[in-house]
Amino acid sequence: QVQLQESGPGLVKPSETLSLTCTVSDVSVTSGSFYWSWIRQPPGKGLEWIGDISYTASTNYNPSLKSRVSISVDTSKNQFSLKLSSVTAADTAVYYCARLFYYYYYMDVWGKGTTVTVSS
Amino acid sequence: EIVLTQSPGTLSLSPGERATLSCRASQSVSSRYLTWYQQKPGQAPRLLIYGASSRATGIPDRFSGSGSGTEFTLTISRLEPEDFAVYYCQQYGTSPTFGPGTKVDIK
Numbered sequence: 001q002v003q004l005q006e007s008g009p010g011l012v013k014p015s016e017t018l019s020l021t022c023t024v025s026d027v028s029v030t031s032g033s034f035y036w037s038w039i040r041q042p043p044g045k046g047l048e049w050i051g052d053i054s055y056t057a058s059t060n061y062n063p064s065l066k067s068r069v070s071i072s073v074d075t076s077k078n079q080f081s082l083k084l085s086s087v088t089a090a091d092t093a094v095y096y097c098a099r100l101f102y103y104y105y106y107m108d109v110w111g112k113g114t115t116v117t118v119s120s
Numbered sequence: 121e122i123v124l125t126q127s128p129g130t131l132s133l134s135p136g137e138r139a140t141l142s143c144r145a146s147q148s149v150s151s152r153y154l155t156w157y158q159q160k161p162g163q164a165p166r167l168l169i170y171g172a173s174s175r176a177t178g179i180p181d182r183f184s185g186s187g188s189g190t191e192f193t194l195t196i197s198r199l200e201p202e203d204f205a206v207y208y209c210q211q212y213g214t215s216p217t218f219g220p221g222t223k224v225d226i227k
Contacts, residue, residue: 047157047165047208047218063121063215096164104171105212106155110164 002027004097004111012091012118018084022097022111029078030055035100036080037107038071040093048093052100053080087118122147124209124219132227139196141222143209148189153212156185156194159221160205168207169194199224 008020022036029036038050051061053071061069065084073080084091094115098107123146133139143154151172157165167176169185172192182197196203204226209219 046220047159047210049210049216049218060215098164101170103152104155105153105216106167106170106176106210107157107165108167108170108176110166113164 002099002109004099004109006095006097006111006114008114008116010115010117012087012116013120014088014118015086018082018087018091018116018118020082020095020097020114020116022080022082024078024080024099027099028055028075029073029080030075033101033103035102036071036073037098037100038082039096039098039107040091041096041113042090042093050082050084050095054102089118092116092118121215122149122211122213122217124211124217126207126209126219126222128222129220130223130225132225133199134227135199135201137199139194139199139203139224141194141196141207141224143187143192143194143219145190145192145211147213149192149211149213151188154185154187154192155210157208157210158203158205159208165208196224 003025005023012018035052037052053059068085070083094113096113097111099109125144127142154172156169159165173185206221
């Protein structure tokens with residue numbers, strides 16, 4: 001059964017860079033039909049797409065975050081990663097990684113999510 | 121950016137009742153790219169409907185999706201206790217966006 005697991009620091013200081021990794025199990029990140037996504041959810045609010053990446057490292061980013069976001073893929077570790085720079089309190093959220101079926105653009109497998117708090 | 125509006129914000133119903141949730145887009149969306157998710161407290165979203173009307177694997181047939189263009193609907197024919205949750209629509213045009221969600225709670 002395909003599983004995704006987010007990992008990374010739960011606390012980041014303002015102006016620093018948030019770094020998260022998603023480890024994928026039971027499917028290869030090189031599967032051609034799929035992209036790999038990051039989505040976040042601030043406390044008590046809705047979902048926000050951050051960006052996605054293919055196994056060839058082709059990326060798409062949310063225009064509102066594009067200047068601060070970088071997503072990369074490590075095929076040797078079957079992982080993909082998120083970096084978000086210059087964070088503020090507004091970046092406090094639960095961060096999810098998900099598998100994206102590109103043809104329909106739906107996210108069918110999600111990690112459980114990891115809470116990241118931005119605070120000094 | 122295509123903006124999605126969901127209505128109502130909250131739907132208060134009893135088990136066994138029918139739920140009709142609306143998702144309206146600010147511009148036309150290809151039906152292929154309209155998706156519905158369910159989210160329960162403390163859990164990740166769960167894929168329900170893709171391509172506007174196709175049920176995801178394992179989703180009961182009491183869930184159905186319909187619509188085209190700028191107007192889409194998620195219908196739950198008879199609410200079960202486990203269906204009380206928040207439902208989000210999501211589109212992919214030039215950039216993916218989610219609607220603000222509709223909370224279905226117990227009346």
